[in-house]
Amino acid sequence: MKLFSKKEEKNDPLDQILYKVPGTNTAITWADSLEGTLVTGSTGSGKSSGAGRHIGHAMLKSGYGMCILCVKKDEKKRWLSYIEEAAPHRKEDVVIFNKSSGLKFNMLEYEMKRQGEGAGDILNAVESLMALNEQNRVYLSGGGGGKDERFWDMSLRRFCSKGINTLLYAGEEVSISNLRRLASNCLKGDEPEQYRRLEAMASDEGIDPVKREQARDELEEWIETSYFLQVLLNISNKSFTKNDEEDVDMIMKYWLREFPKIGEKTSSIILESFMGIVEPFLNKGILRDQFTNGISDELLPETIYKKGKIVIIDFALKEFGIAGIYAATIYKTTFQAAMERRDVEEETNPRPVGLWIDEYQQLCTHKTDAQFQATARSSMVATVYITQNINNIQFVMGNDQPDAKTKSLLGNLNLKFFASNDNHDTNIWASNMIGKHMIDMENLSISHKNEVSKTKNQQMYYRVTPEQFTVLKTGRKSNNYIVETIVFKAGKVWGHDKRNFALVQFNQKSSVY
16 A cells, blocks of 8 residues: 555546537636626527537537527427537427427426425415516516616515415415406405495394395305405404414415505506406417416426436417517526536536527516526536627616626626627627737837837737627638637636637538537
């Protein structure tokens, strides 16, 4: 036995090479991918067929589980071709969730019945509903949201929370349809007082029997036609533990005292906001058919990292409109929450998981995405977001500091590929990020006597100027299928001259990765 022999170092699986960037000797490791990837470029720049294709192939070959959210109609077809080209042995891992799949995913049922210590915690279900509210605001009102947005969000969040809790304590199914029935019948204004008065008259033996009987009839009719009253009466007739009694008392106070007294305008806005969330699920279409009842085992988010599944959510925006946005948002927020619960330390051979969104601006939910990206690395999730420009993201950030929110979110995507772009703000942002360096400037002047003088000085100048992004090759036959991008990642050096960026070329036709 050697006393002074070197201990064998354990290889960190995150140091495995995911892919090499073409034209450089720089490797992108699993660890690098977990820090997030952003790909930008104008429409037709080759951002998806260049850098996007290269990264997608690499993830598939490395065995990443994948959650792919389709915005474009051809996205599913694109990914099936990626699998055929790069990892045909993984065809059996593919799960396609679309209108013809017959699969179902009820987000509320999932949150109430899933495994884990936090199972049944209503806050997760509330967050899912609030994410839909945010998408409503973005899609229907152009990313609006004024100075009172936080107040209305808090009020709506409280309304959703009380609604779900009410159904739970009543022993009713927590579903979109039941939440809507509860909301549509809830008491407003002086209705609680009217109910108490009728209840008192119906049991008062000292009043005119005719009036007493009339009060009983009115009360019975009201209860028969009000799901809300039926649920509250069900709760009031039950026995609960001391802890539950406190919760039940808060629920009753909310519905019978607080909500009816907040004012007609305020209650109307809260109810309209809530109805705006749930109404799409009640109309004929994919949301009612596939997102209100039942959960298909194939769609459980945990299978993506436990079994390496490739889940493709295929409800294209151009085909399904707001319903498609809802479908993708429901699965995205549920997936993100499931990944945050993932305990990598307990897994024998943990592998990364990819979250892939092309046309990211359509599915961006700032609050949940920013929180998720901040901790995605510890959950071994490699996000890849593809969009045209930063203005697309700013547009969906609302009116409260959209620029700061955008740069904060995108700044947490550490690996960036910039394809050809004519967007001034994106090009300036990229140039400033890459930075400036000192260059020699020479000035030549000629006097009226034709005497020539030269002066030299040094100035700070962009390493990559904004206009350089406008002349990058965009692929297709006219460019020999070459897509050029500028790649940047803090902490990485590229090429023989060890610069902090590189001009790289992706071949749209090449299958060697």
